[in-house]
Amino acid sequence: MAFVTPSSYLRRAHAAQGGQPAATGEGRRPMTPAKPPSQMTPLDIEQLEGLRAIRAFLKVRTSYDVLPLSFRLIILDTALLVKKSLNILNQNAGIVSAPLWDSKTSTFAGLLTTADYINVIQYYWQNPDALAQIDQFRLNSLRDIERSIGVAPIETVSIHPEKPLYEALRRMLESKARRIPLVDVDDETQRAMVVSVVTQYRILKFIAVNVKETQMLRKPLKDINLGTYRDLATATMDTPVMDVIHMLVKKSISSVPILDKEGAVVNVFEAVDIITLIKGGVYDDLTLSVGEALLKRGDDFAGIYTCSVFDRLDTIFDTIRKSRVHRLVVIDERSHLVGVLTLSDILEYILLEGEDLDLERE
Amino acid sequence: MAPSSSGPSKHKGPHVLSAYLPLAPGTHHIKFIVDGDMCLSKNMPTAVDFTNILVNYIEIPVPEPASAQPVQPVADGTAPVPSVTSETATTEPTQKPASHIPPQVVPPTPEQVPAPAQDDRRPSTALDTTAPGESSKPAPVKPAPPKQYHSTIPQFLLDLDAVDQSPAYAKSSSVANTLPAPPSLPGFLGKSILNSSVQPMKDDASVLIMPNHTVLNHLATSSIRQGVLATSATTRYKRKFLTTIMYRPTNDGSD
Numbered sequence: 020m021a022f023v024t025p026s027s028y029l030r031r032a033h034a035a036q037g038g039q040p041a042a043t044g045e046g047r048r049p050m051t052p053a054k055p056p057s058q059m060t061p062l063d064i065e066q067l068e069g070l071r072a073i074r075a076f077l078k079v080r081t082s083y084d085v086l087p088l089s090f091r092l093i094i095l096d097t098a099l100l101v102k103k104s105l106n107i108l109n110q111n112a113g114i115v116s117a118p119l120w121d122s123k124t125s126t127f128a129g130l131l132t133t134a135d136y137i138n139v140i141q142y143y144w145q146n147p148d149a150l151a152q153i154d155q156f157r158l159n160s161l162r163d164i165e166r167s168i169g170v171a172p173i174e175t176v177s178i179h180p181e182k183p184l185y186e187a188l189r190r191m192l193e194s195k196a197r198r199i200p201l202v203d204v205d206d207e208t209q210r211a212m213v214v215s216v217v218t219q220y221r222i223l224k225f226i227a228v229n230v231k232e233t234q235m236l237r238k239p240l241k242d243i244n245l246g247t248y249r250d251l252a253t254a255t256m257d258t259p260v261m262d263v264i265h266m267l268v269k270k271s272i273s274s275v276p277i278l279d280k281e282g283a284v285v286n287v288f289e290a291v292d293i294i295t296l297i298k299g300g301v302y303d304d305l306t307l308s309v310g311e312a313l314l315k316r317g318d319d320f321a322g323i324y325t326c327s328v329f330d331r332l333d334t335i336f337d338t339i340r341k342s343r344v345h346r347l348v349v350i351d352e353r354s355h356l357v358g359v360l361t362l363s364d365i366l367e368y369i370l371l372e373g374e375d376l377d378l379e380r381e
Numbered sequence: 382m383a384p385s386s387s388g389p390s391k392h393k394g395p396h397v398l399s400a401y402l403p404l405a406p407g408t409h410h411i412k413f414i415v416d417g418d419m420c421l422s423k424n425m426p427t428a429v430d431f432t433n434i435l436v437n438y439i440e441i442p443v444p445e446p447a448s449a450q451p452v453q454p455v456a457d458g459t460a461p462v463p464s465v466t467s468e469t470a471t472t473e474p475t476q477k478p479a480s481h482i483p484p485q486v487v488p489p490t491p492e493q494v495p496a497p498a499q500d501d502r503r504p505s506t507a508l509d510t511t512a513p514g515e516s517s518k519p520a521p522v523k524p525a526p527p528k529q530y531h532s533t534i535p536q537f538l539l540d541l542d543a544v545d546q547s548p549a550y551a552k553s554s555s556v557a558n559t560l561p562a563p564p565s566l567p568g569f570l571g572k573s574i575l576n577s578s579v580q581p582m583k584d585d586a587s588v589l590i591m592p593n594h595t596v597l598n599h600l601a602t603s604s605i606r607q608g609v610l611a612t613s614a615t616t617r618y619k620r621k622f623l624t625t626i627m628y629r630p631t632n633d634g635s636d
Contacts, residue, residue: 084435087588088408088428089622091575098633103609107628113586120627203618214618221585228433343584 062238067373069235074369076230077185082178082201082217085225092215097121097128097159101139104131104158109298112319115291118200118213119158127211128159129175130200133273133290135161136297140305141268142168144261170268177202180214184222188366191219195271197363219362220345226369227340236332245332245368246349246360253278253356254288256310260296263288263309276348276356277309283354286313287323289345325350328357332365406443408591410436426620433584569593573601575613575624592622605631 059067095104095117108114121128142164143150156164176190180201191199198218205212227233240246252266252275263275267290277286288309295315296305321343326335328349338344349358390399410430412419421427425437540553574592582588592615603611613626 080435083619083621084427085429086621087582087585088430088438089574089589089591089624091587091589091624091626094625094627096627096629096633099609099628099630103607103630104628106607107609111586122629122633214623215587224433224584225429225435229435 065235066238066243069232070369070373072232072235073226073230074185074374076226076232077188077370078183080184080225081181082184082187082199082215083180085184085217085221086180086201086215090215092213093117094120094213095131095158097157099158100154101136101156101158101161102154105136105294105298108294115294116198116216118216120213121159125210127177127200127202127213130198130216131158131161132198133293135165136293137264137268137290138165138168138170140261140264140293140297141170144264144305175200179203184225185370187217188219188222188370192363192367192370195363197273219366220343223336223339223362223365227336233336234333236336239329239331240326240349240360241328243332243368243372246347246358246364248349248358251276251356251359254309255279256285256308256313258309259305260288260307260309260312261305264293264305273361274346274359276359277313278356282356284323284325284348284350284356287346287348288313292316321345323348325354326360327351332368335360335365404439404441406441409439409441411439412436428621433582567595569596570599573613574615575601575626589622589624592624597622608632 093107093111093114095107097119099107104117108117116130116132119128119131120126138161139156143153145168176194176196177200178187178190180203187199191197197220198216200216201214202211203214204210250270252270252272254263254266254275254277256277256279258277266275267273273290275288276284277288279285286309292312292315295317296307296312324338324342324344324346325348326338328351335347338347345362347360348356349360351357387400388398389395390397393399410428411425413422414420421435422437425439427435428438430436537553537556540549541557543550543553574589574596577590579590580586580588581590597615597617599614601613608631609628610631611626611628613624615622615624617623
């Protein structure tokens with residue numbers, strides 16, 4: 020079976036960025052400086068072997084492999100009113116995004132995500148007199164809203180279901196997306212059809228369950244510089260929700276840790292909490308404080324996961340395998356905030372760490 | 382079919398192991414243990430089971446009523462390394478390990494017992510009296526003489542819309558009462574897999590139970606709620622089943 024060789028992917032990144040592995044935006048950690056082979060400890064070597072095994076797995080497995088034998092996909096017509104779309108997401112437990120379909124042109128019209136709702140909120144905050152027209156906004160006007168508040172429209176990348184997971188993850192990293200639609204061509208109509216939407220979470224879970232080499236990743240977080248440890252946005256239970264939303268937009272993040280007066284982490288406000296907040300369509304609830312907003316969380320909330328800088332990826336993968344983990348808050352022994360470790364961070368590390376060494380070996 | 386025991390394959394040589402497993406019709410998950418490690422075969426299709434673990438799978442089709450199919454042989458394990466100590470196929474919990482199963486032809490499952498020979502001259506309406514649950518072979522039906530088709534709506538159907546208590550309405554409703562009832566919905570179509578109360582996987586709300594093939598490519602709709610209509614269909618996507626639900630507004634604002 021033909022494996023995709025690392026160099027075929029890396030050359031593209033090398034050409035674009037003059038030899039550096041792809042850096043994905045400000046605030047991202049720099050790559051751990053590669054040690055020359057003579058200085059590597061057995062721990063380093065085992066870590067690299069584990070990463071290689073995971074990458075080899077990702078280059079063989081495809082997004083189709085991750086799909087269940089029988090699964091559901093919800094698609095929204097772009098002519099739907101924005102507030103109706105919220106009801107639909109809330110009625111279908113566990114859905115926070117959906118592909119959009121333009122039935123006038125019979126084409127796939129992008130992905131609806133929490134970012135779109137956040138942009139709508141931002142728009143109303145900047146144009147309070149437009150609140151009267153909110154009931155008439157349809158999903159096909161979202162792009163206009165984004166333009167008017169100066170947000171660059173997120174380019175929707177997609178991928179064929181039978182391309183390797185490695186490629187799907189690369190595309191998500193490059194476009195800073197957390198999910199990617201799988202698009203194929205319907206053989207009867209010759210039109211694009213969306214098969215499913217696969218998320219970083221689902222792919223990491225797939226790796227955690229099926230790749231035993233994740234147990235070889237035993238270097239602690241502090242030694243591999245994984246996660247964000249500076250310029251962290253935080254809030255308290257009294258912070259108005261609107262301020263937290265501004266933080267989410269300004270820093271392009273999906274969560275904000277909530278601290279108490281002593282600086283200990285007590286909760287995390289996540290972008291998906293916004294969907295629960297505005298589900299009544301009542302945008303006035305945005306005057307609530309974070310504490311009041313968090314009371315609206317449903318019972319199926321997965322919970323907050325924490326770790327320390329001494330934790331290693333083998334135990335983190337173990338946690339991902341057993342639970343619904345969407346991010347980890349890095350804390351110290353007093354529960355004070357040290358950093359945030361997101362699924363994107365983990366995937367970026369897996370995809371890129373040590374690949375330049377692999378290239379030299381080729 | 383000559384019975385042969387599980388063990389070294391007689392067809393491909395002593396370095397390849399084979400096993401015969403009696404499997405009921407349906408989808409069976411399978412993994413191989415080679416030298417103590419669980420692994421997958423590259424020669425069989427893969428899927429994810431309900432706990433997101435990659436498995437190989439075999440689909441056993443329901444055998445035709447007329448002939449009982451022999452057991453499907455498991456794909457020969459292609460393990461060229463001679464040091465393979467044991468190769469056991471682990472299937473769904475109810476199956477015994479391969480080494481304990483005496484090779485034999487699977488008796489046909491009870492529902493598929495061939496129906497007793499039907500009388501050809503039995504009128505076709507007798508088919509309606511077949512008890513549900515029995516899948517006996519229907520009697521061959523002589524084609525009815527070709528009817529004349531036209532596009533004029535019969536007057537009595539138009540009169541059904543007439544004012545209540547008018548003589549036209551009374552006449553047409555009495556005619557309508559004498560007509561046979563429309564065929565009832567086949568069993569599976571009445572129970573969409575979307576309405577199933579079972580959630581196979583707690584972690585992933587998009588996982589559904591396997592659909593019966595008879596419901597594929599049918600359009601289902603929900604009632605219109607607050608101006609939104611949901612339609613759905615289950616189709617095959619390669620070897621898996623995709624149920625798409627599309628939400629549309631009844632009024633798309635383009636008046």
